[in-house]
Structures are given as C-alpha cells and as structure tokens.
Amino acid sequence: MYSNGYAGIVISLVASSLLVFGFTNAEIQTFKIYWWVSMVGLLLIRLADTFFWLKKNKTTEMDGKRSILRFSVGTIATATMWCVYCLILFPYIDTIELAFNIIIVSAMAGGASTVLAGSKATAMLYSAILLIPFSIALLLEPQFHEYILGILGLSFGFIMLLTANKSADFTTLAIRLKNDNATLVEHMEAEVTARTHQIYELSNIDPLTGLFNRSAFLNHLRADLKSSIKAEKPMALLFIDLDGFKKINDTIGHETGDKVLKQTADRLKEHYKNHQLICRWGGDEFLIALENTNQSEAIVIADNLIKHISAPYIFFKNRLSISATIGIAMYPEHATNEQVLIQLADTAMYYQKKAFPSTAGVFSAHLGKQLAREQRLKDALSEAIENQQLRLVFQPIVDSETFQPVAFEALLRWQLVNESIPPYEFISIAEQYGQIRKIGAWVLCEACKAAKSWQTQKALSVAVNVSVIQLQDNDFIEIVDNALSETGLPAKYLHIEITESVFAADKETLLDKIAGLQNRGIKVSIDDFGTEYSSLSVIQELSADKVKIDQAFVASLDTNGMPIVNAVLQIAKAFGYDVVAEGVESLQQAEILRKAGVNHLQGFYFAKPLETSMLKKYLKGLALPLID
Incomplete structure (x- = not known):
C-alpha cells in the first residue's frame, strides 16, 4: 500500500485542484479554497508518512499493524474530505461540474479497489465513503438528472465494494504465497531434508x-x-x-x-x-x-x-x-x-x-507336508458339495429300556477321490477357512430331508451337530427355519447338538440363539458333556433338553468313569434334562447305564453309522452289516 502511496497522493492533489480551480463559482469559491488548503495539508502529512516508511521502516524491524493503521487513517481521512466536498457543494454546482464530481470520486473508488487491496477494510471503507453518501444525497434530489447520477453512483459503489473484497482476498493470498515461497527458498536445504526424512518414515x-x-x-x-x-x-x-x-x-x-x-x-x-x-x-x-x-x-x-x-x-x-x-x-x-x-x-x-x-x-518337512495337505483339502472342500463328495450317515440313539431307536444322529462324511477324509480333519479346516457356514447349512437341509423321509415308517428325530461359528452367524436361525420349511419336517423332530466349548465365546448371544431354537420346538443337546468349558456353569444357565455323556467316561465305567456318570445324572435330574450315553459297545455297558438311570444310549453295540440306503431296512428290524 505504501509503495502506491505517492501515486495516490498525486492523483488526489491533481483531482482536487482541477475541481477547485477549473470550475469557479463566486458563491462557494471561498469554501472551495479553504477545502483545497485543508486537502493539501492532509496530503502533505500523508506524503511525509509515506516517505518515512519507505526510507526507514521498509528495511528495519517494524510494527506492521501500526503501520497499516497509520496508512489507513490517512486514506480514510482523504476519502472523508472528498465526501464532505461533494455533499456540501452539489446543491450549488451545475450539471457539468456535478458530473465531473461523480466521475472523479468513482474513478478514485475504482482505483482504490486494487491500490488499497492490501487492507480489505481500508479498501472497502474508502470506496463506501467516496460514493455511497454522495449517491444517496443525489437520489433524494427532485431533479431527474441528479436521481440518475445517484443510481449510477450507488450501483458503482456496491460494485466497487465487491471488487475491493475480492481484490483484497486475492492480494492476501498472493502475499502469503510470496512469503511462503521466500521462506522455502531461504530454508530450502533444511526443508528438503526434513521432508525427505518425513517421506522416508511414512514409507x-x-x-x-x-x-x-x-x-x-x-x-x-x-x-x-x-x-x-x-x-x-x-x-x-x-x-x-x-x-x-x-x-x-x-x-x-x-x-x-x-x-x-x-x-x-x-x-x-x-x-x-x-x-x-x-x-x-x-x-x-x-x-x-x-x-x-x-x-x-x-x-x-x-x-x-x-x-x-x-x-x-x-x-x-x-x-x-x-x-x-x-x-x-x-x-x-x-x-x-x-x-x-x-x-x-x-x-x-x-x-x-x-x-x-x-x-x-x-x-520341518513334516510341517510342509501338513501345510500342503491342508491347502489341498481346503481347495477341494470349497467344491465338495457341488462335486457331490459329501454325504450323511446316521447312527441310531435308542431307548435304554427297549433298545428301540428314538432318533438318529446325522454324521458328515467326505469321500475325496479314493480317500475318506476323517471329520476331525476336514471340519477344523472348514471352520478355519470360513467354509463351515455353507457346509453346515447343507447338512441341516439334508438331515431334515432324510428325517422327513423316514416319518412314514416311524416318527424319529434327527440330531445335527452345530459349531460355534454357525451359532455366531446372524442368519443361523433363518437357515434352520429355511431347512424346516423346505423339507416340511416339524420342528419337534429336529435336535441341535452343541458342545460346551461354544460358551467360551459370546455367551449371552449364544444363549439367545439357543432360546430362539427352543421357542420353535427344536430340542437342544449338550454334546460331550463334562469334557469342555465350565460344565456346571453352562448347565445352570442353559435350559437344555438333553446332555450327552462323552464316550470316554462310558469306556471307563469299570474304573473311574461311573462316578462321573452318576454326577451327571444327578445334575440332569435336578434340572429335568434327559441323558444320552455315547460310545456304548457292549451289553454290559448298556445294562449298567440303564440301571443307573440313563435315558438313551448310542454306540456301536446298537449300530454303526448307517448309509441312507440302509435306514429303511434298519427300521424294519432286518439284520444289517455294520459300516464305518
């Protein structure tokens, strides 16, 4: 702003001299002279201030805000002098001189939008003081030409305010960029080093x-x-x-x-x-x-x-x-x-x-082989359903008094080319790689379909094992509902078997899921009871329908297994649960368990898992070859 100070002062001096001495009017000439002298005095003060700043403060440390304030005061005072001149004299001057007045103040307002752009407030206030009061005064006059000049002056004044605002923003940005670039050049080596180190660390x-x-x-x-x-x-x-x-x-x-x-x-x-x-x-x-x-x-x-x-x-x-x-x-x-x-x-x-x-x-090489086999099984398992490699076999669960079947447990088998993959191997792979949901849904549907088919011979339930991953699925209840709906199997003939280990996860959510199954009439069994997670706390919180005694306890009935069986029976009786004993392989074991109060028995003594084609013969009581 100071660098343009000389030009602004000279223009104000020339314009004021032209209006005062170029247009003479005896009635107001004395006022004009006094005004001009006052204007010249103000301009001389501003000239001295500009000279002082350019010679002294420009090359030394200075208070920038104070310098801007000093410059702005001189500039606004100049605009005020012009405003006073126009407001006082316009009633006494002719149309030509009036036009000259409006043109000169408009020109100075237009120049100020760029010359004073270093200070937005100064530029806008300068333009407003020059044009707006004078234009409003003209609008209030009855003469048509004065009204028109007032409209033009007021319109131009608002345009100059907008222009001054934009110019000031642009100038501020340009000054900031100039200073930033100057700082960057001055400290280029340090900046480049710091930024290079920063990029290196980020990368x-x-x-x-x-x-x-x-x-x-x-x-x-x-x-x-x-x-x-x-x-x-x-x-x-x-x-x-x-x-x-x-x-x-x-x-x-x-x-x-x-x-x-x-x-x-x-x-x-x-x-x-x-x-x-x-x-x-x-x-x-x-x-x-x-x-x-x-x-x-x-x-x-x-x-x-x-x-x-x-x-x-x-x-x-x-x-x-x-x-x-x-x-x-x-x-x-x-x-x-x-x-x-x-x-x-x-x-x-x-x-x-x-x-x-x-x-x-x-x-080790052994681990390498395990890794290769796991990868091969994972890849093959992803297409096992489509390739019809999976099938269900069914092992009967019998009444301990009559040895007659009351349900079948559905067991999954996988035949990969000429190799039968054991469930303990491929189930863990399915769980690890996210394939258990798809396979589990298929098992549920196939088990319900098989159970529906044998209802014409005998109303027997089907028990299906479900993993914690399936239970955690938000859509699990819907998957069960779809299986029952598609096959037409009544819910009371479906039993869901879970292990205690599921309760090591989000117990509250899983208990809600189990309650949802039971509300539909589906029975819920705790499989391998006594071998997993916090047995007593689980059976206390879960309103199960059955508990299944693990075959390890049945196998050791003659040593330390019987006390465990008796303890489970007492707990189950207190909560009103049925008890199923797994792994029964002899008549002696069956008799001991029956006398102890076990409700149902399951094991090779009664039948090994049966292929679907064998179920009808089994239900008719025919002698059957036992299969793996």
Whole structure:
C-alpha cells in the first residue's frame, strides 16, 4: 500500500485542484479554497508518512499493524474530505461540474479497489465513503438528472465494494504465497531434508513402534538374502506372535495395548542391535532376520527372546504379563525366497502356538507336508458339495429300556477321490477357512430331508451337530427355519447338538440363539458333556433338553468313569434334562447305564453309522452289516 502511496497522493492533489480551480463559482469559491488548503495539508502529512516508511521502516524491524493503521487513517481521512466536498457543494454546482464530481470520486473508488487491496477494510471503507453518501444525497434530489447520477453512483459503489473484497482476498493470498515461497527458498536445504526424512518414515517406518514396516523389511531381507547367497552363509527368520495380547486389548483397552507393543519393540531392539532386520509385520506380530545364524543358534536366540518378552509390563501401576510363540525358518534349508521364508516361519509359529504355545519351533518337512495337505483339502472342500463328495450317515440313539431307536444322529462324511477324509480333519479346516457356514447349512437341509423321509415308517428325530461359528452367524436361525420349511419336517423332530466349548465365546448371544431354537420346538443337546468349558456353569444357565455323556467316561465305567456318570445324572435330574450315553459297545455297558438311570444310549453295540440306503431296512428290524 505504501509503495502506491505517492501515486495516490498525486492523483488526489491533481483531482482536487482541477475541481477547485477549473470550475469557479463566486458563491462557494471561498469554501472551495479553504477545502483545497485543508486537502493539501492532509496530503502533505500523508506524503511525509509515506516517505518515512519507505526510507526507514521498509528495511528495519517494524510494527506492521501500526503501520497499516497509520496508512489507513490517512486514506480514510482523504476519502472523508472528498465526501464532505461533494455533499456540501452539489446543491450549488451545475450539471457539468456535478458530473465531473461523480466521475472523479468513482474513478478514485475504482482505483482504490486494487491500490488499497492490501487492507480489505481500508479498501472497502474508502470506496463506501467516496460514493455511497454522495449517491444517496443525489437520489433524494427532485431533479431527474441528479436521481440518475445517484443510481449510477450507488450501483458503482456496491460494485466497487465487491471488487475491493475480492481484490483484497486475492492480494492476501498472493502475499502469503510470496512469503511462503521466500521462506522455502531461504530454508530450502533444511526443508528438503526434513521432508525427505518425513517421506522416508511414512514409507518405511511403523508409526507406533518405530520399527520397519512390511515394505521396508522385505526390501532389506531381499538384499540380505542376496548377500547370504553370495557369501554362502545361513540365515534364520523368526516369526514372533504375542500370547495374551488380545486379552489385554479387549479388557484393559487399546491404549494400553499400544504401550505393550511399543515396549515389546523396544525389548526386541535391546536384544538384537541390527534394527534394520526387525519389523512389525502387523497387529502383534514381529519378524527378525538373523544373518549368519544356523538352526541351533536361532533356537537359543528365540528362547532368550521369549524370556525377554515375557518379563512383566508395568503401566499405570498395573503389572501385565504376556509371552510369545516363535516360528523359525532357515535359509537355505527351507527356502531361498523372502516371501516363502516368511510364510514357512509363519506356518511353524502357527503350529507351535496350537501345540506348544510360548515356545519356539522350527519349520520341518513334516510341517510342509501338513501345510500342503491342508491347502489341498481346503481347495477341494470349497467344491465338495457341488462335486457331490459329501454325504450323511446316521447312527441310531435308542431307548435304554427297549433298545428301540428314538432318533438318529446325522454324521458328515467326505469321500475325496479314493480317500475318506476323517471329520476331525476336514471340519477344523472348514471352520478355519470360513467354509463351515455353507457346509453346515447343507447338512441341516439334508438331515431334515432324510428325517422327513423316514416319518412314514416311524416318527424319529434327527440330531445335527452345530459349531460355534454357525451359532455366531446372524442368519443361523433363518437357515434352520429355511431347512424346516423346505423339507416340511416339524420342528419337534429336529435336535441341535452343541458342545460346551461354544460358551467360551459370546455367551449371552449364544444363549439367545439357543432360546430362539427352543421357542420353535427344536430340542437342544449338550454334546460331550463334562469334557469342555465350565460344565456346571453352562448347565445352570442353559435350559437344555438333553446332555450327552462323552464316550470316554462310558469306556471307563469299570474304573473311574461311573462316578462321573452318576454326577451327571444327578445334575440332569435336578434340572429335568434327559441323558444320552455315547460310545456304548457292549451289553454290559448298556445294562449298567440303564440301571443307573440313563435315558438313551448310542454306540456301536446298537449300530454303526448307517448309509441312507440302509435306514429303511434298519427300521424294519432286518439284520444289517455294520459300516464305518
């Protein structure tokens, strides 16, 4: 604004001199002269202020707000002088001089929208003082030409206000960009260094732990593998998974969980100094690559790491304990590719966590075969229904007094080419890879269809095993309803068998699901009772219809099994539940259980699982060959 100060002062001086001396009017000439002298005095003050700022403050430290205020006061005072001139003189001047007045103040208002754009308030106030009072005064006059000039002046005044507003915004942005660019140029080297470091960290560093992320670790591991290959030296990869971390996250909170992860990372750094080879792989998983390390050395290091990680964590006066399970894969014995090496170490960790948690284990050929078989079964199981490889067989459950069947338990079988895959193997795969929902729905429908078909011979129920994953499905009740609706089987002939282990999950939700089944008339049995999760608490909270005594207790009736059977019978009697004993293989066992008060029996003594084609003959009481 000050840099345009000289031009603005000169224009104001020329314009004021032109109006005062170019148009003479004896009646008002004296006022004009006094006004002009006052204007010249004001302009001289502004000229001195401009000179002072340009010569002194421009090159020294200054108070910017104070300078802007000083400039604005002089500018607004000038606009006020013009406003006074126009308002006082317009009744005494002719049309030509009046037109000159409106043109000059409009021109100065137009110039101010850009010249004064450095201060939005000054630019807009200057234009408003110049035009709006004068224009309003003209609008109030009776003469038509004065009315028209008033409209034009007022319209132009509002346009100048809008223009001044936009110009000020643009100028402010331009000044800010200019200053930013100047700062960037002045501190270019420091800025570039800082931003490069920031980009590097965003691309390579895990923000929570400060360890390398996946991408950076893979790049380093790839390079180190090449070095190991060239030097013909071994390398060990450790896949670390924290034990008990999820419980801390769920019970104490994610903030504490993050602190545990950060402190774990610090412990890994302390234990292994080459930080380039440590990575947070994701969640509570970490990787460490050990150069020039053989298998026995890697096991020792892994065991020491587990001890180091397992030391207590203390936060907010809370003493927390976690541990770690570590899987180890070796170069070159197991793999020469970094991705495969990580996969095999992960496989070793997963196996170790299931079998021997909080220990270290090394990948082996046996694990490799297990992995390959699991992958083959997983792929084949996804199409087993479409390829008609799955089928149901049925084992009768008989009345303990009459030995007559009262229900059949549906058991799933899978024939893959020439191999019969045992249920304990493929059911766990189906659960692990999310295929159990589809298979479970198929089993329910097929079991209900079979039960409906034998109703013409005898009204017998069908029992279907259901996993916790199926029960957790939001659509499980709807799937059961669809199976009953599609087959026409009455709900009272369907029994759902669950194991106690389901209650280790979300107990409240599962109890609601079970209540929903019972409300439909479906019977619910607790399978393998006494072998799983919190038996007494489960039977207290769950209004089951039956409990099934596990075959392990039946097999040991002559030793320590009978006290367990008697205890289950007493509990069941107190709650009004029927009792089924599984695994009955002899008449002696059947008699002992009947006399003890067991309601129903199931086992090879009565029949092994029957193919569907054998059911009609069985129901007619014909002699049948027993099958697996």
